[in-house]
Amino acid sequence: MHLFFLLILQVTATSAQIDPVHCRSALGMQDGRIKDHDITASSQWYETTGPKYARLNREGGDGAWCPEGELEPSDSQYLQVDLGQLTFVTVVGTQGRYARSSGKEFARAYRLNYSRDGTLWRTWKNRHGNPVMEANSDAYNPVIKDLHPPIITQFVRIIPVTELSAPVCMRVELYGCPWEDGLVSYSSAEGQLMMPPGYPIASLNDSIYDGTHQRRRLSGGLGQLTDGVIGQDDFLLTRQYHGWPGYDYLGWRNDSLSTLGYVEMEFVFDRQRNFTSMKVHSNNMFSRGVKIFSSVSCWFKPRLQGGWGAGPVVFHTVLDDRNPSARYVTVPLGRRAGSTLRCRFTFADVWMMFSEISFLSEDTVLPTQPVSTTTPLPPDLHSAMATIPATGRTFDLSSSPQYSCSPEHSNTPVLIGCLVTIILLLVVIIFLILWCQYVCKVLEKAPRQILEEDLTVRLSSCSETVALQTPPVPPRASPPSATAVSSDSHYERVFLLDPQYQNPAALRNKLPELSQSAETSGCGGGYAEPDITQCTPHQCFHSNAPHYAETDVVRLQGVTGSNMYAVPALTVDSLTRQDISAAEVPRQRLVFREKLGEGQFGEVHLCEGEGLPGGAVLVAVKQLRADATSQARNDFLKEIKIMSRLSDPNIIQLLCVCVASDPLCMVTEYMENGDLNMFLSQREIESTLTHANNIPSVSLSDLLHMSVQISSGMKYLASLNFVHRDLATRNCLLDRRLTIKIADFGMSRNLYSSDYYRIQGRAVLPIRWMAWESILLGKFTTASDVWAFGVTLWEVFTLCKEQPYSLLSDQQVIHNTGEFFRNQGRQVLLYAPPLCPPSLFKLMMCCWGRDADQRPSFEGLYQALRPHVNQ
Template sequence: MEVMKVQQMSHHVVFILLAATVRSQVNPEMCRYPLGMTGGQIQDEDISASSQWSESTAARFGRLDLDNGDGDGAWCPDIMSEPDGLKEYLQVDLRSLYFITLVGTQGRHADGMGNEFAQRYRIKYSRDGSSWVEWQDRKGRQVIEGNRNAYDVVLKDLEPPIIARFVRFMPVTDHSMIVCMRVELYGCEWLDGLMSYSIPDGHQMIYRGLDVYFNDSVYDGASAERLTKGLGQLTDGTWGLDDFLHSHIYGMWPGYDYVGWNNKSLPKGYVEMIFEFDHVRNFTSMKVHCNNMFSRGVRMFRQATCYFRSGSDWEADPVTFRPNVDRTSQNARFVTVSLGDRTASAIKCRFHFSDLWMLFSEVAFQSGSAVYNTSLTPRKHGHPTNTLPGEDPTHKVDDSNTRILIGCLVAIIAILLVIIVIILWRQVWQKMLEKASRRLLDNELTARLAVQTQAFSSLHSSLSSESDSTTNSTYERIFPLCSDYQEPSRLIRKLPEFAQSTEHLGLSTSCRALASSGADGAPHYAEADIISLQESSDSYSITAVNMNLFAGTDSSMREFPRHKLTFKEKLGEGQFGEVHLCEAEGMQDFLDEDLSIEGNNESPLLVAVKTLREDANKNARNDFLKEIRIMSRLRDPNIVRLLAVCVDTDPLCMITEYMENGDLNQFLCMLRLKEAADEDKTEPEEKEGESMVSYSKLIGMAVQIASGMKYLSSLNFVHRDLATRNCLVGKNYTIKIADFGMSRNLYRGDYYRIQGRAVLPIRWMSWESILLGKFTMASDVWAFGVTLWEILTLCKKQPYSQLSDEQVIENTGEFFRDQGKQVYLPKPPRCPDGVYNDLMLSCWRRNAKQRPSFQEIHTQLMESLP
């Protein structure tokens, strides 16, 4: 089995290495990675400005601060003198071409001492540093709405996206004032290398009295009868629909998706396009997205003839391609034109008409780094300068290419061998460490609890013991498509105590950094954090926190004597720690008056103890202390409460409630099995009585979960792992929301591993969380709908049990495409039609803004109670 895995890995590596030389068109929906202002990949020397207010506000300080530090750094230009904002600018040099889809801006608040920000701004960009273009949206608007305060991060989509190396942010003011900006750019590398294309301007069609315009409306070059020196709709990553009368972009005119030409207006019978690239490339193919609605006189091209140029003259021998004629399907499609591995820095293609109209929406090129040297290229007259008389220069080129190819293959084989050795070594070493560590922990656990030296560890966001926390998850770098994410400032306004510095905890960052812990800016409640932790390489220890540092915060954070904890069972474990079920002797003396705990004062109390290992790194320790501060402030009868802590000495731990009936998933499974057993024993005439677990009891459980989530959402908290496994059950069907289901081996099958690192509860996640990494209250609403489905089915099956994990992910793609092919969870047998149609399905609406709030869900469930 291990050998097969290694072989599969080697095949994947070969594919990746070979695919690295292939350039393909960009996907704007996934091309949303931060380009380095925040992370520091963009160097200080690549950030410049027209002016600066002072040395401390120079251009290099204009980096977006997602960690919500003191907010003191920013670029502040000299006093603005022109309201149009065309004088002052902050410029970023990306060093190469990038496809930019999103920008983020922030002001300067200096931890409450400053209040400078840009309410509006413009963007200029350039691909060569000399010719600048002012960005405008698809409706011609140039001014972008910016910040409304000095601390919130505002993300704005660039529609259309831009392809540029240099980008300038130019603040716009209505009067003379001082503004400050911190910025970030989001996108991905422009692998096509296309600098500009030249095409005839598009034509107008009149179809049944309707004006249909096929002009390139976002072209950023010179516009006359022919468009030159620019890029536009053919490279914006948006593909046209099958019906050209409709558009992907809402509110645009018919034909907007396409650039099109009429055969009668071009007497030569073809459309000539010239493509200029950044350097000489070895082209394998060209992909052209064409419309083929022949019922309206539109067909894909009949023939493409492409010429190549590496110097000043076009080569005489073109490449000719004739696609297969399709007379049956009117679907738009990509047509792949083979370019025969030709080397060039410019391509001229002539696309011949096969009907009255020809419509294109996208053109992309696949190319590799060209093995090309102009001194070795055969000339029209004489020999190249670096060849000897009588030598065949063509043979020399081929021989050079052969040597390079052989060298590349040898390097690939060597890399594969190294990877195989590393994989085998890591697997053997990891198994040895796991066995040793588990044996030590199991043997010493009870004794360590008794003598206050238990090696506790934090159950952190990535709770899989095999996860590689030093590597980012795919989902960490994806940002939402729109700016309706939760703002950190809202949390600060809801809970003012989070605005206080954590200096009292011995930390270097502000508690406001909690608000940036989620992918969308909102803090998350669930310990089953589905985004991998970014750890720093240092793992030095932080001294334990003395309890007097928590003075005045909350009585629930009182220090509990460690020797009064008795180990009962390990509930689960993660990379940084474990969760234990323990008995706490004398815990009633540590409880608030408003906290009712089942049991009497004499008997030990059943509690969950979440622990942090002594060798945990700085980030894990900081997050553990932040979680204590959050948990200590949650006050709701349907939320698991923090009872006490042990932080006077290492190791750190927190003690939370644990309900006697365990988690809701297992509780419902036991009820279902017991009910089935009782039915087998009951006489047929006695089976007509009320079921052991009635519909009203099940809805009552759901009401309690909705109430707890309503409380969390009122504080702007996103749970991110709501499910029955994360709800605890007490007496009389009391439900409380918890956060450690993911740490249990019992539920490992509920989580899907991404690239061997991040683990995701994909069967409970909304489509935008899976595809875009976007987590909001609306994504929690989606998970609540799945949780309600679990309750009403008594957890008989896993959600989407008929689908594999890969098929579940494919199903989210159908939600994104919204073509009516998505699969929903079926109506549970004991669920009324009204609850399923009006509540469950509304939780799974594609548009997150159309999903109900938890307030509405709670009200609707209360009304549905019998």
């Protein structure tokens, strides 16, 4: 029964963590969701330049908010915005007074003050202690600035700053998302210095804490434990630019806390809640004396001025001395009620380090009784829960409202019935655990069985139980298998590939069936004027484009963490340094804004550029690290050469390079509207309701236009015999006119880590977008890109609300590829999206054809889709 509760809590808690990369929605200044009475100011020049006119891209009144008189360097005039609730604010946009060409006032810089209660005001500072943010250089163009660190607040004051006496006017937009945690402050001992011999000194303090520091204790504020930045496995590495070793963690040493053996933290919330669980991201580099906590005890206080309830919730972890990866530990809190929590985390080694703490709770407060005794998890279930992080806990069934077996009832038959029910449930759960273990072992062996001499061996004995069509699931969530495996990449199962996976040619010699196409089923060849209404799952366009197996191409992958295009080896070898057509620019023109991602030898940065080709302002910069190997350096130069050859309206463009000196850099376009996955997931299909409520929306025509653009870009790559390998909506970027450019940044962004499957000894793979021959044989061709294009179309017409095959675990997806290979009609197919025209879904089915040479070519896909878009 303990396992049952823990599995439920493990799934529900995964959505509680704020992701700063995804939390960038406009909060309502421009579109009017923030009302006029929620916008105030310290002064105004005229009625027509009052605070209600301080809305970005709006021209109401005289065009902006202007404080009274000329602003002096010593002034602290402010514009105040009430967001109505606690909000995680990540971005600020500012603009001057344009007033249809008649205005010229703007602010060159500003400061931010913020308050969570409207009484206590705090000053925002960046991670290097600077409180001043650069703003505008003219009155018309808006300037968008990320807050590093972000702030959690309800009230924001924008304070314009000037060096000389001058009139100043401003228009503003704030970006972020609601702070559902409700946490308003946490208190703990200060972090400490770690001075390990042979390693850099690690400063494990909370460097952005906005409360008070007194007597080596933090109190009354929030900081790095709620900034959404998750620490890496090696705590000496940091995700922040120019951060010092240990920057991402708050850490304590066991023998420096008066030998108490624990760290006590207190958490204060905005109101009383019923707490379901707490998630603690903890480092576990045991080789340097760092481990997750061994146990935690939490007390609850219903009211801020009240007393602590008796009987804590106690949770014991299972310590891991084999996997040094940092991980989330989910602590069940039994739906206990309170507005303040006090938790004691017990050391398991010399050091304990946290990078994030979040809470999951229910809005409706239900009274709970403190418990004096707890029931430990039976030892025989520990092995069954080996794949779940931080298992083995104490939990009191009487504190859970799911069961009504209360000691207060003396009716013997009722008690006996409850006991029998619990025993039966335990027996069923244990049986399911053992059965799941057996199935998982079979699934792990499945890909190897495909490669044996006997092709009749089945991947699994449970294939008959899998439905042939996955029912739609509205939210994009983790598959049910996530109850047994954490969504964090550190707990992904490792898929052991057959050694011959490294050599697809040997596989084709061993299994000639894998390299021979089955009999054609009436699919024609020409593309004079294809009609997608005539295409069926068994009558598909013939692909005339040449295919290149993995052994025939050079794979430019892993240098920056992104999945670069693969091209024929002959094409790469024929290129020289003179083939780089991109201009060399001084790296001083690139001003860092944020890190987008990283790989083993390189990083991807978002930068502001000055005087770059094409007048680009925001650019993506791939930079090779100084300690990269010579092979990584050669691959990076090859990647630059290949990118310099690409020139198409729907392919991301290489703008310039910095290769005259180290570190080597390539500069590409960056789209401020982000990727297609994020864009569509934040929108609904256009309707009267969306218009009436100002809900961001897209039309069916927009979706078809996007599909045509993606097919056009892939048609261009296919014409050069380039194979992308990672086509998906996350790798399609948009500009303001909804122009799509295919890129390769998806794998380097933590936001989409769940879309990739970690394979032992190899790079992670986007298996839900991959053709069966790519997974089983390592064969990547134009035809496998066509398969991924079909899945990308499916994403587009589900508005990216759901992951492909969302009801299947990663292991089941791999098993399903075997069913595609055997082609016995038992493969699981993606369902037809409700927004998708039937003829278009038939085209998707053609892209997922079993035989690669029977799938459409990108030329055919483009010609088939283009007539359905209103030009």
